[in-house]
Amino acid sequence: MDSISATFGKGHHLHLIDGSAFIFRAYHALPPLTRKSDGLPVGAVAGFCNMLWKYVTDERGSDAPTHAAVIFDHSAKTFRNQIYSAYKANRPEPPEDLRPQFPLTRDATRAFNIACIETEGYEADDIIAALSCKARDAGGRVTIVSSDKDLMQLVGDGVQMLDPIKGKPIDRDEVFEKFGVWPDRVVDVQALAGDAVDNVPGAPGIGIKTAAQLITEYGDLETLLARAGEIKQPKRRQTLIDHADQIRISKRLVELDCNTPLDFTLESLEVRAPDAPALLTFLSEMEFRTLTARVAERLGAEAPAVVSAPPRDAPAAPDLPPIDRAAYETVTDRAALDRWVQSIRDTGHVAIDTETTGLDEMQADLAGICLAVAPGVACYIPVGHVAGGDAGGGDDLFGQSALVAGQLPLAQVLAALKPVLEDDAILKIGQNLKYDWKILARHGIRMAPLADTMLMSYALNAGTHNHGMDELAERYLAHKCIPIKDLIGTGKAQINFAQVPIDKAAPYAAEDADVTLRLYRHFAPLLPVERVTTVYETTERPIVPVLAEMEMAGIRIDSDVLRRMSGSFAQSMAGLEDEIFALAGQRFNVGSPKQLGEILFDKMGLAGGKTGKTGAFSTSADVLEDLAAEGHDLPSRILDWRQIAKLKSTYTDALPTFVNPETGRVHTSYSIAGAQTGRLASTDPNLQNIPVRTEEGRRIREAFIAAEGHRLVSLDYSQIELRILAHVADIPALKQAFRDGIDIHAMTASQMFGVPVEGMDPMIRRRAKAINFGVIYGISSFGLSRNLRIPRAEAQDFIDTYFQRFPEIRAYMDRTVADAKSDGSVRTLFGRRINTPGINASGPAAGGARRAAINAPIQGAAADIIRRAMVRMPAAIAGLPARMLLQVHDELVFEVREDAVDDLIAAARTVMEGAAEPAVRLSVPLVVDAGVGANWAEAH
DNA sequence: GACATCACG
DNA sequence: GACGTACGTGATGTCC
Structure with a gap:
């Protein structure tokens, strides 16, 4: 650091961190923290510091930056507003509690001893562009730490981006993936497609796909505009001709300028070691206990002399000796x-x-x-x-x-x-x-x-x-x-x-x-x-x-039965593979979605778009079922093959390997604190997902058998989540139906569509059932339409009708989300708290958090109830020749001596049906169904 | 180790 | 500043 820096050039590597992106990520990812001593909002600063610390301590080996800077937006108004006054006009004001944190993030950057840069009248993107050009022209390399698409035009020629969250580099290929053109033509595509978020107008009716197609065809934007008259599609042609000026303005808005003035040199951005006292002072002033301690330990370990004065509020309580x-x-x-x-x-x-x-x-x-x-x-x-x-x-x-x-x-x-x-x-x-x-x-x-x-x-x-x-x-x-x-x-x-x-x-x-x-x-x-x-x-x-x-x-399993099934599955698969290769006209690995996708969509040209971030074709059962319904044989055979392959690899092949040589039985392990909602999870092997929905799959359950002279008994809660919903949302119609013991889905259908419960069309009942489940999961018209394979508008109609008929459900959902937002958590009837980080985020990510928050109290209460039953069960069946073996969320499986089956069912049912009490007096009955058999298939 | 897929409630 | 779409899980195979 004391050495005189060489001029920036070959062998040097400049990192440019998009500070504003860090701030907003941090703000939305964290609950609204305040400083204990004075209530100053510091959540975003805390997240920002954590991200910087992670960035600083990441091992990069030979790829480590020699120079680095964090770049911020200076103010909302920039030269772009002179070009187009509405630029970024629909951007909302930053939240009240975020605004005071902006200057603190600059302080944080300086505390980390990283260059902190902002310039009046320019956006961070312009400065990043100028620095990138300058560094590249000097022969160095540049990494822009950001996933902002507006920066992608800079990629290439020694400049790459790095997604700070995923830690993944973004290079020319990723840019092409996103925009359909190479980086040098990205601004052309953006100019055409516009951007709703930044309020860049673009050409109406033209999105990224169309824009990329046009640019690819005509080479660049100016050529395209000049030859717009040649475009075949009349509407598209007219749009380009009518809006040529607007498109040119859009281009000026999205284009980043390498000549943005800079009042410092590249050399001044040389990476400096953190100044431990300064950093620790800042962090402890912010009262970030955990991070302060973490930083102190790390810096102390490397340079013990530096940490002379320990931070005021190091987290280890003063009465505790340090770990030695x-x-x-x-x-x-x-x-x-x-x-x-x-x-x-x-x-x-x-x-x-x-x-x-x-x-x-x-x-x-x-x-x-x-x-x-x-x-x-x-x-x-x-x-x-x-x-x-x-x-x-x-x-x-x-x-x-x-x-x-x-x-x-x-x-x-x-x-x-x-x-x-x-x-x-x-x-x-x-x-x-x-x-x-x-x-x-x-x-x-x-x-x-x-x-x-x-x-x-x-x-x-x-x-x-x-x-x-x-x-x-x-x-x-x-x-x-x-x-x-x-x-x-x-x-x-x-x-x-x-x-x-x-x-x-x-x-x-x-x-x-x-x-x-x-x-x-x-x-x-x-x-x-x-x-x-x-x-x-x-x-x-x-x-x-x-x-x-x-x-x-x-639990005892019959390995011989499973091995015989494996053999027969192997034969079926071989037969199907012959058919599949014949239909495909070539041999390939049927288990490879990649190869299958290429054959179905590239070679055979079936309809079915790309999906996901990897850009690979989806060949999920959903997609294949649609293709099969159109009469294609290959997808249908693939579905058959997949089903058998799944059963074989996950169940009939794997289960025998879990038999304990000493006990001759399979011993799963339940994780108690794995699921967010209070559910258990079963691993090694997972005995909570043994097939049951298809006939072939159900045969695997026949291999789960009782010991000699014993029976397996399965007791499961009927509709427990819907009953909990009826209770917590206080829905009179639903509660009455449960009290009367009538078919709940038929009742729902009857209420929604005005048809009698007697002699109900199974299709109508099925729709009501899907909606009932949808509610538990935080329904959306998109999800329902996909599940029922009906148009989205129709799904929306169903949902509207449902909420109209059961308005209490809407009220419950709104109430739950409001609680989650204000408390950062939701609770079940029994007081279990499930935190809901991300509920205050905005954008589509918030949708998922919202649905999870709606579901958690319902799924969680059901989990509480069966846990309560399980805790009481040993005492309740202590006098019986019976053992509890498995839990499958709403089901308990017992092994009972033949002569005690009825006693066990009576005792266990009493415990299960009364498990909510005395903590909660449910306004609907809990009903438990029982089954008995020599194996799990019979008992279920 | 990431991703896609699919088994369950 | 972009983001994908019903909630919660775990195991397997492919591919890098």
Whole structure:
């Protein structure tokens, strides 16, 4: 930095960051934060700083910029308003709470020690253009950090763009993709097509597609205008002739000028290292606790001398010692172990984490156990470490790795811990405790009582972020955990945790327990403040052992049946492939959507446009069904092939590989804090998406069988989400129908179309059903028209009629969205909070957030209800020879001894139908249907 | 590792 | 400053 800069030129790389785009992204992506001390709105500044920090710390290797600047728009009025007074006229004023943040973003840029540039009378785009030209002409390279389409004209010749959100470069090909012409003709296309957002008029009735076609045909805009008389389409010809002046003005509006005056040199933009004190001062003045700490740690780690004065409000609470990995103890003798057990008894709680040889709790072996009793007071007890890994050697004569010496025997450690782990007076704190619970249960220890930091975070923050420990530590403790990859590596060279040398494993492992304990202390007081204690205590915390027992029980499957099905599927697929190749006139990979798209749309010339950002043809079932309906055979065969291929690869081939060799059963794993809405998710394997909708698929359920002398019993809630909607939206007609037990979709159809329920046309009922579901999902005419394959206007008519007939639903939707906007979250009937970031965004992205906010309280309440039922179920069926095995959102599957089927159904149904009470007294009944069989197909 | 596709509620 | 379209999931195969 002190060295005299060389003149900017070859080998130099200039980064130009579109500051205004950063600000607006930040503003819309974040909830409206204010500074605690004085209420100053700082949400956009916070997001802006986070983006800059991410930008600054991104590893770019040899591609790193040598020069960089952030460029801002100076004011709304620019020279373009002299050309065309209405330019950007329909741009709304920036929001009230954003305006005071503009100058702060300049301060932030300077605090990051990045050049901060704006010029009166010019837009950021003009300055970026001038700098790009200048740098390129000097022989350097330029990267414009922005995804603004107005800048795309600059791409090429050493200038590229970089989408800051996706991190993806935008080069000539992407520009061509977007505009249908190369960058040098982009302004011509823009001049013709105009731009509603910037209020650039263009030529009426001409969009990007048509514009690109015309420019390609005539070469450039002037030629096109000169020869406009030759255009065949009369309307298009007249438009171009009539609006030639307007088009030329449009071109001047969109064209960026390389000659925008600059009052500084390229050399002055040379990248400078952050000035740590200045940056930390700014960030702490803004009161960004997390970011301040993150920046301090990063800069401190690289240049410890710089951080002389720690920021005023570093996040670590002052009473907590900092995390010190060197302070952890490795327990290798009996006396030390006894001392730790005594500490646990003294404090009445312990944070615990198990380290194992794998991720499958049903098969993994213990490598060690970590404990923490106070922040900073943690230990690691190795019990299963073996020689190997990068230590090399150590295999004994049998090819088995021998235990490393100096570890306490596993049995002794477990025997010493078992009394405290099962002691009702000692709280066991963990992160995703279901995992550790299962590991220890396999060794005869059933931990209770439990507290789970992952579930606390889920109760507090569902919808905002994920709840893994590394993420939580960074967010709430401003601490970066040692990545597991640092110990076990990745890919083929990956070793298991038992092979990690103990001296390397201990700090990592003990840190996990320490961090967990600190997270617990952070979250515990927040639960009552945020009013999520009831949710945590009734639907999160107690479900851990319930799910653990279900997963350990597993379900029996008949692998032979599945293997036979695989064989028969293979034959069907081979037969279909022959037909497909014959119809296509060539062989190809039927499983490749890319190859299929080329054959259907390029080679055979069927209608069906491109889609998506990759520009590839869509060959989804939707598209193929339409083609099949037009009488094309190939798409129809492909659909058949796909269905069989799916069943084979995902189910009949895969399921047998999940059979546990010891139990002979399949053990899924439920993630408790994965879904945004409170639902569970099933993984490894997913047993919540076993086929049922088609006849062939349903046969896979026949392979899910009961143990000898037992039956499978399935109980499922009937229409639970619609019942919840009827209750929360308080819709008299719907509630009465549920009370009377009549067909709800037929009733809806009857009300909407004025036809009697008796003898209803199935097609009419189907439409009503689609609308009922649509409402739950935050209906749109587009979605409904696609689902029912009817014109959009007709779909809109249906929706209008529906809202007219059930006005309470509209009121509920509006109310929910309003709540989401003001609170940043929505709640279920049972108090579960689901955060709704992005609800205050504008534009189409807001549509998705809006629909999610409408759906969340309904889907979430249904999830609450079945969770409540599951928590109560073990006690309710304790006296019966029965086990709960699976949950599929609104269904519970049990395995019951033959003679106890009726008792089980009675007991479980009572629990399920009463699960909302006493917390909520629903104004509609909950109804549970039951089925019994030797296999899941019969039971369902 | 991203994307497309498709299985479920 | 552009953005795609019913909500919520997970697994698989292709292709880069």
